[in-house]
Amino acid sequence: MNKNTPNLLLVEGTNDKSFFERVCKKYGINADIKVSTPVDLALPAQVGFNSKQGVINSLDALLPMLEDEDSVIKKIAIVIDSDIQGENNGGFTSTIAQIKNKTSKYDYSATHKYKNGGVEIPHNDSQMNPLGIWIMPNNRDDGTIENWLKDKILDSEKVMFAHACSIVSRLENKKFSQSSIAKAEIATWLAWQNQPGRTLAYTLKEGEELIDIEHVGFKGFVKWLRDFTI
Structure with missing residues (x-):
């Protein structure tokens, strides 16, 4: 890690990484934040795999x-999906509980608090930085980063996106889980752009954004x- 980048933002996978790197670059904070996945950090194999659980396990x-x-690292924040309550330990309550199960071992507070729109778990030593947390979509509801993006899609794209959602809903014998429906909708919509197959980062292409950055x-x-x- 760059010694001049003491702030680590840990995300679930490479697609999320490219999106958040684009956000940081767009707003001139890319020099202040290192966006990484568990695999990037070269942690032990049982810990460093790219997923929500991989991010949580990496806290150890x-x-x-x-x-x-x-x-080198002075501050850590994580961005992970809430997913769906009752499905693979999903939902905000279960997700924050899993995080606290890790932080409790390192003298962090047993309670979390909301700050600046996100969540943080303070350290019991006031001289230590808290752990920053954003649980997609909004630190409250079930869902994923794709759910967070859905209501930010530009008006000019909404007809096409609605059609993509209709196609996904009518698909018989879906191979993906309920928690992945928004992912399928966004992926279908992106597949119909002028450069099909792009990742979430494509929604922030400079001068050709597909989402409302003023939202x-x-x-x-x-x-x-x-x-x-x-």
């Missing part, structure tokens, strides 16, 4: 680094990111 290796004065929810997330670097 990362949180002790914050106590090391010589560590209050988008601006709120950017503010949370900015505040993370302070």
